[in-house]
Amino acid sequence: MTSPYAKHWDLDPEVVFLNHGSFGGCPRAVLDEQDRIRREMEREPVRFLHREIEGRLDAVRHALGPFLGADPDDLAFVTNATTGVNTVLRGLSFAPGDRILVTNQEYNATRNAAVFAARRAGAEVVVVDIPFPVDDPAKIRDAVLAAVDERVKLLVIDHIVSQTGLILPVQEIVAGCTARGVDVLVDGAHAPGQIELDLDALGAAYYTANCHKWLCTPKGSAILHVRKDRQDRIPPLVISHGANSTRTDRSRFRIEHDWCGTTDPSPWLTVPFALRWFEEQVEGGWPAVRAHNHELVLEGRRLCCAALEIEEPCPGSMLGSLASMPLPPRPARDGAGELNPLGLDPLHVRLFDVHRIEVPVMPWPAPPHRLLRISAQLHNHVDQYRQLADALRAERLTMG
Template sequence: MPSSLADHWTLDPDVIFLNHGSFGACPRAVLEAQSEFRARMERQPVQFLWRDLPDLIDAAREELAKFLKAESDDLVFVANATAGVNAVVRSLHLSAGDELLTTDHDYNACRNVLTEVAARVGAKVVVAKVPFPVRDETQIIEAVLAAVTPRTRLAMIDHVTSPTALVFPVAKIIRALEAHGIDTLVDGAHAPGAVPLHVGLLRPAYYTGNLHKWVCAPKGAAFLWARPDRQEALRPAVMSHGENTRRPGRSPFHDRFDWPGTLDPTAWLSVPAAIQWGASLLPGGWEELRDRNRLLATSARALLAGHFNLPLPCPNELIASMATMMLPEPLQQLPIDGGRFDPVQNKLHAEHRLEVPVVRWGEPKRRYVRFSAQAYNSTEDYRALAEAILRVSSKGNR
């Protein structure tokens, strides 16, 4: 039976959508709020973009700050978490021999930023090998710290990993790295709306997160938080007028990031509507929504593990609103065709109308399925996934 909450979205009812983690899905009510902002902008573009926008961004930032439990002075909007990573890493002053630390669970686009910046000055990217399957959070912390050297200048740590859907113990990692004098950039692409966030208390050097995923804001809504002592050196990925044009009553940090040039800012302005909508969806607000999605994700992986007699790759404590499971052995033997999407993912989509990513991860590479849980999903969706995997697996044996 479909979720009773599915009607809040405009998703294709003929597709079982288990990939909220990639791009999110914006509810009708939030899309309507964005449409109102767009209509207002197009009625009077100069009035909206020159005169009204600064105050509108300030208001949206204040609401976001409350949601993140942070100070609005320390927040700026960016298009996505990758843009936030670019801003931080490209603002670093590195020397030859310096090291940038990441893990083998990181996001490829963000790894590319580290690699490019390091190559320019003769610095080095060091990759901590975090086990997966993983027994507990201690293994994660130990793996990160084992890769630290006296030359480590910055560590980029995922809050919720993209390929493996693990919730990293970022608070403990931040404090441990801090003790070594190392700044942490938290890539929180999947965290806002999926895990409880208190960014002001977490207090890394930098935190960037997407709002178009689990907060369900429109595409193009994300944020970058920077500790006050790190803001002066930060420059946006796109430099514009704010570098040398100050606005009364606003900080240089906000001036640099608030106007990256002509763009559609309505995704940023719709963030308060998304936060309010998420809070109103269930009686218990965001806490109940996060708990519902987490329970659905953990139940789904237990269902798949039982169906295929597979071990769980991590404890429930390391799961939020999505989970990753290894696929059955017959599917590990299928050839890789070199296309953008794995053949198993293509089969699940084409033959069973299932939108779910299949990732190849580890050494040697193994196939995993990463499924998301959002309010529009139900247990029936994961039963359909299990049945589809079984059918594709059976065909793979022929």
């Protein structure tokens, strides 16, 4: 069986696609809208990119703001969450002895950006371990807050962890950090469309998020939310015309961030269409989309855990539409356990090459050192997770 929604995506029918999490996946209607926007731009590029672009970006901000629970004025457009993270880390000034705190579950690229920013200032990155498997989000909150002391100038933390799919308790963590005078950069790469957001209530100084994952917009569509009292600290990563603008009709934050040189803005401009498209596809709109994906990933996880003969590694309430499971360690001998040149686990490669299943096997810092992560989006069907469970059995991957 296939999902009744699968017809809206051009995904390869020969592949069991259980990795929406890595790069999203764009429905045909959204790609058509992007195409329409690009054609409009190319009919009169100067009108579109010079006279109209600010108004067009404002319209996107006004559609996206309520969806994110954010004042539209506080949103800047960036190409991806990695750029959002770098914009903040390279905008801020650190001094020797300062600490940037990250967790051991931090996304590798984000952690690298923190290390880069720290090194050039003589500051250091400190890593706090948070558990997985885990039975209670309070254990994560307590571990993080226990590591926040007067040397910490910034906490960088994922909202939803890439490898484990865990939704971290960022509301309580941001509140605890704020009480200790420490700003937080939340990497919400996976959050919009996967979980409900209220960025104003969250109150983090900095929050970056992708639209090209769970909102299914074209790739290159993300935002950086900067709290008003921090906006003057964060110039864009690319300095352009806005830097010496004398305009006063818009905030400096908008003037500087809205133009970082010529680029194709269509991935951002499709956001309002994508938001509406999901509302129209599923009765109940976005809450129903999120609930559908959440239920589906939990069922997929149940099937995979049964095949692996393991306990579920965290409560379902700590997940959105990503879920990970520990796998037996890689075979130690005979070359069967070698990573391929792209750094992919041999099981990852076999699941695709032999079983035609696109699903990531990720390294993990603690035993058994690797995780299997599944995703659920409208295009997925429970039978796809049954196929994965069968493949795990065929690969004799039981932990028992």
